[in-house]
Amino acid sequence: MSNFSRQVRLSSNLIRDVHYRISRSFTIECHRPTIIHKKGVDIIHNPWYNKGTAFSMTERDRLELRGLLPTNVQTVEQQIDRFKTDLKKIEMNARDGDTASLAKWRILNRLHDRNETMYYKILINQITEYAPIVYTPTVARVCQKYSGLFRRPRGMYFSAADRGEMMSMVYNWPSDQVDMIVVTDGSRIMGLGDLGVQGIGIAIGKLDLYVAAAGINPQRVLPIMIDVGTNNETLLKDPRYLGLQEHRLEGEEYVSIIDEFMEAVFNRWPHVIVQFEDFQAKWASTLLNRYRNTYRMFNDDVQGTAGVAVAGLLGAVRAQDKMMIDFPKQNIVVAGAGSEGVGVLKAARRTMARILGNNKHAFKSARSQFWVVDVNGLITEERTNVSDDIKPFARKTKEITRWGLKEGATLLEVVQEVKPDVLLGLSAVGGLFSKEILEAFRGSTSTRPAIFALSNPTTNAECTPEEAFSIVGKNIIFASGSPFKDVDLGGGEIGYSNQGNNMYLFPGIGLGTLLSGARIISDGMLQAASECLSEYMTEDEVHKGIIYPPISRIRDITKAVAAAVIREAIDERLAEGYREMSYRDLKRLNKEEILMHVENNMWQPDYPTLIYK
Numbered sequence: 204m205s206n207f208s209r210q211v212r213l214s215s216n217l218i219r220d221v222h223y224r225i226s227r228s229f230t231i232e233c234h235r236p237t238i239i240h241k242k243g244v245d246i247i248h249n250p251w252y253n254k255g256t257a258f259s260m261t262e263r264d265r266l267e268l269r270g271l272l273p274t275n276v277q278t279v280e281q282q283i284d285r286f287k288t289d290l291k292k293i294e295m296n297a298r299d300g301d302t303a304s305l306a307k308w309r310i311l312n313r314l315h316d317r318n319e320t321m322y323y324k325i326l327i328n329q330i331t332e333y334a335p336i337v338y339t340p341t342v343a344r345v346c347q348k349y350s351g352l353f354r355r356p357r358g359m360y361f362s363a364a365d366r367g368e369m370m371s372m373v374y375n376w377p378s379d380q381v382d383m384i385v386v387t388d389g390s391r392i393m394g395l396g397d398l399g400v401q402g403i404g405i406a407i408g409k410l411d412l413y414v415a416a417a418g419i420n421p422q423r424v425l426p427i428m429i430d431v432g433t434n435n436e437t438l439l440k441d442p443r444y445l446g447l448q449e450h451r452l453e454g455e456e457y458v459s460i461i462d463e464f465m466e467a468v469f470n471r472w473p474h475v476i477v478q479f480e481d482f483q484a485k486w487a488s489t490l491l492n493r494y495r496n497t498y499r500m501f502n503d504d505v506q507g508t509a510g511v512a513v514a515g516l517l518g519a520v521r522a523q524d525k526m527m528i529d530f531p532k533q534n535i536v537v538a539g540a541g542s543e544g545v546g547v548l549k550a551a552r553r554t555m556a557r558i559l560g561n562n563k564h565a566f567k568s569a570r571s572q573f574w575v576v577d578v579n580g581l582i583t584e585e586r587t588n589v590s591d592d593i594k595p596f597a598r599k600t601k602e603i604t605r606w607g608l609k610e611g612a613t614l615l616e617v618v619q620e621v622k623p624d625v626l627l628g629l630s631a632v633g634g635l636f637s638k639e640i641l642e643a644f645r646g647s648t649s650t651r652p653a654i655f656a657l658s659n660p661t662t663n664a665e666c667t668p669e670e671a672f673s674i675v676g677k678n679i680i681f682a683s684g685s686p687f688k689d690v691d692l693g694g695g696e697i698g699y700s701n702q703g704n705n706m707y708l709f710p711g712i713g714l715g716t717l718l719s720g721a722r723i724i725s726d727g728m729l730q731a732a733s734e735c736l737s738e739y740m741t742e743d744e745v746h747k748g749i750i751y752p753p754i755s756r757i758r759d760i761t762k763a764v765a766a767a768v769i770r771e772a773i774d775e776r777l778a779e780g781y782r783e784m785s786y787r788d789l790k791r792l793n794k795e796e797i798l799m800h801v802e803n804n805m806w807q808p809d810y811p812t813l814i815y816k
Contacts, residue, residue, distance in 0.1 A: 251319055257277055304344070334706065349401035358403060359373075369464055387482065388482055399433030400433075400444075413710050431460055474499070476716050512703060514737040538577075538614055541629065574621055576617055581598065606620045614635070624653065628665030641671065644675050661685040668688075714765040715769045718804055719773065719781065721778050735767035
């Protein structure tokens with residue numbers, strides 16, 4: 204008997220009513236005609252409604268477009284074919300891969316500015332090819348050059364000069380419905396440091412994936428930059444720089460700006476979800492802890508990275524032919540103690556503790572499995588200048604003495620002595636896993652050691668898959684944050700380069716939170732997302748060394764993750780329902796029906812029927 208049947212016995216009428224509500228949500232999101240209040244040129248210039256040459260002759264008459272477009276009416280498929288021809292020309296003329304990627308971003312961005320439906324149809328249908336263009340690694344280059352690339356605004360910009368005005372400013376945005384906001388202050392963009400207002404590019408890229416992977420309606424997403432200055436001296440002197448050319452606000456003055464922003468957006472859009480993105484380490488956890496129990500928000504660098512990393516760690520355990528109960532026995536060396544490192548440490552410890560019984564002893568035991576190394580070496584209780592988040596992971600002097608280690612021991616020394624099962628990099632230091640360190644890692648006691656070089660962009664990866672497989676051996680598990688090609692190991696063998704990218708989780712976390720109507724995003728919801736991802740791969744795939752699925756399956760992955768988040772929100776009694784689907788209705792759904800509910804509420808990139816009113 205299904206959980207649905209065990210939990211509550213429903214009449215046939217009630218079951219039909221629940222299915223009716225599910226099917227109605229499909230109609231609302233995908234096939235309902237769109238009411239517009241504009242005609243003529245105004246529609247052609249509006250990327251939300253513009254269809255270009257795909258407007259039918261009937262629509263052209265109804266919307267006063269006749270004569271404003273070429274006569275030939277084309278299908279969206281014909282439009283896409285023409286667009287792809289332009290992309291191929293760019294690829295052929297580009298001098299190198301990096302130039303080609305940036306050129307592709309330019310032409311995709313121009314399409315984004317004039318026809319969002321077509322833009323997202325291309326992105327969804329060819330997500331493997333274009334995700335690296337609109338997101339990592341190309342978006343890193345875009346952010347570095349954003350002031351020079353800027354042509355028209357996208358999103359909203361709040362600055363220190365707007366203090367006291369934000370509550371009214373939010374009404375300058377034209378949409379009364381916003382489901383998802385990605386906000387950054389540009390202080391630490393993808394390991395590239397302080398890029399100031401140019402960091403808006405990462406917020407735009409993340410929301411592209413919310414639309415493509417999670418099916419969030421593009422008319423209900425909003426990228427936001429909070430410009431509180433920059434400490435990047437190059438930008439402060441650059442006459443083309445578009446942001447405030449003054450040093451960053453700090454302390455209470457900075458926090459007051461973020462407080463005002465959060466109050467303003469939730470005042471206008473009470474049910475919006477806010478994802479914090481690329482805030483520098485000293486503020487990432489502070490702001491997360493400040494807001495997470497009051498607002499529907501999360502920090503992808505802290506929590507999303509952690510969830511993806513934990514899913515990969517659990518996958519690596521499966522690849523060793525071990526059970527999940529063996530995860531708390533893994534020795535893990537972590538290189539990097541920034542916001543991402545903190546997030547991974549907390550999430551991995553929480554997962555280990557849950558497996559061990561979720562009591563005080565379990566948390567203490569789990570903590571002893573981690574060895575954290577930062578720029579100053581191994582972190583121990585003798586260290587005085589560490590954050591409160593890292594202190595619980597500082598090794599005790601008595602413990603490390605047995606290993607022949609001391610405070611400040613180098614990463615090489617730690618790897619040599621600990622012989623860890625996992626070497627996990629979140630340092631943002633390209634090439635940190637040197638030949639010497641990788642050779643030392645060959646001494647791992649694991650039957651199948653794992654290397655996670657998770658720093659973004661590609662240039663910041665701690666090592667490449669070629670280096671890992673050639674130096675450590677063919678039997679390793681390898682994952683990186685940015686995409687790398689698989690490695691030909693010879694003899695028909697392949698060394699799989701897994702991309703442990705946050706895009707596997709954050710779209711599903713956002714969509715699941717939205718559709719459940721959860722009041723906050725709890726640790727349990729995040730853990731449910733992570734465990735769902737870890738179980739997504741088949742046993743055959745895991746044994747081959749594949750611990751993350753291909754990007755081509757991202758929409759199905761997101762659907763599964765969102766459903767897991769919804770179920771957890773219901774179990775924790777955080778869910779309040781979404782649109783016609785009340786909390787009581789959600790509780791009545793079984794696992795398959797929740798998946799149907801998710802799928803039916805995912806926006807599809809189809810041209811809607813436009814009705815002028």
